Amino acid sequence: MKLQLAIDLEDVNGAINLIEKTKDSVDIFEYGTPLVINFGLEGLQTIREKFPDITLLADIKIMDVASYEVEQAYKYGADITTILAAAEDQSIKDAVGAAKKAGKELLVDMIGIHDVAKRAQELDAIGPDYIGTHTGYDLQALGETPFETFNILKDNVTKTKTAVAGGIKVNTAQRIIDEGPDVLIVGGGISTTDDPAESARQIKALMPKD
């Protein structure tokens, strides 16, 4: 099981500091959507140049023109990129094709999908590397969590690795780790704590080794 740290900060230097602090416990660093909005893929490239050996995911949440956007993310240093499950099947097929051609990986983000079972089956047949359930910040604010939808996802994939995100903290991580995601994605539950290095270490310590 891998721990992914979602870096949803507003500046690249803050991201670099957070990576320095947490890199002993984190398997995948996510260049979060706020960084994408503020600094584009050039910010990702800065991080890649500073840390040539980390695994970097670009959370660009693609909806269209998938081959081009996926290729750009890899060109600027991503190992993994994201597309939304709400995109057309053709876009997802194009993204899977572009990822395979580049020898990189693709995560499909289920945010906003209501029939999780049906879409998970359809995506599983298309063949991305990961499908992730995700309770976004706007629904977290209403008290929603990704726990239930993660179980539906798990029950409806046969070959695709699974991921889960949305408000997971040190004190709620065990519950979802017990369900066996391949990737546990944590943002604020690490980055907004008093000691991000210790929070990352505690969550990683709960996980079974790969």
Ligand SMILES: O=C(CO)[C@H](O)[C@H](O)COP(=O)(O)O
């Ligand atoms: O993609 C995101 C928001 O759209 C976040 O990166 C994801 O929700 C994880 O962050 P957190 O653990 O703080 O919810």
